[in-house]
Amino acid sequence: MLNLGRRLFASIFLSVMVISLLSLIPAIQEQGENRGDVPAFRSGNTLRLTETNLVDLLSERSTTLRLQRVEWENGNLSLSLSSSEARKKLDRDLLTLIRFLLVDTSNVDRLTMEVEGRSENFSLKASRGDLARDPGMKRASSAMASQYLTEMFRVTNHGGS
Numbered sequence: 522m523l524n525l526g527r528r529l530f531a532s533i534f535l536s537v538m539v540i541s542l543l544s545l546i547p548a549i550q551e552q553g554e555n556r557g558d559v560p561a562f563r564s565g566n567t568l569r570l571t572e573t574n575l576v577d578l579l580s581e582r583s584t585t586l587r588l589q590r591v592e593w594e595n596g597n598l599s600l601s602l603s604s605s606e607a608r609k610k611l612d613r614d615l616l617t618l619i620r621f622l623l624v625d626t627s628n629v630d631r632l633t634m635e636v637e638g639r640s641e642n643f644s645l646k647a648s649r650g651d652l653a654r655d656p657g658m659k660r661a662s663s664a665m666a667s668q669y670l671t672e673m674f675r676v677t678n679h680g681g682s
Contacts, residue, residue: 586603600632620661629649
């Protein structure tokens with residue numbers, strides 16, 4: 522019986538040692554490669570717009586906004602958009618699109634939008650620097666989209682359509 526106890530203790534001890542040594546392998550490999558930490562979750566700025574993915578990404582994001590013209594040059598994005606939605610819904614859609622372009626991408630620095638709405642035409646100019654007061658656009662709520670757009674960005678009305 523004593524011999525059985527020793528064998529059981531030895532097998533448990535060896536199992537714990539093997540598991541402990543296996544858990545050290547990633548740390549040893551990391552030291553050998555001398556690499557920095559890689560975050561499991563990244564905050565914002567993960568997408569990079571290019572000439573090849575620009576129209577596809579914009580089309581996926583804008584449900585009621587129709588793209589008429591797109592120009593992309595050195596971080597400056599110009600869009601001509603049209604919508605038959607009421608101004609309140611249009612402003613919510615614009616806010617969603619601006620959040621995507623200025624918060625969720627890494628290379629859009631300036632944004633110019635010419636919008637032809639159901640009842641009025643207007644232009645909107647925004648830049649990444651405009652978000653200094655609200656970096657992640659966390660204060661933007663869909664209920665107050667119009668107010669947020671006029672407070673944070675340059676909106677110029679051009680009259681009715």
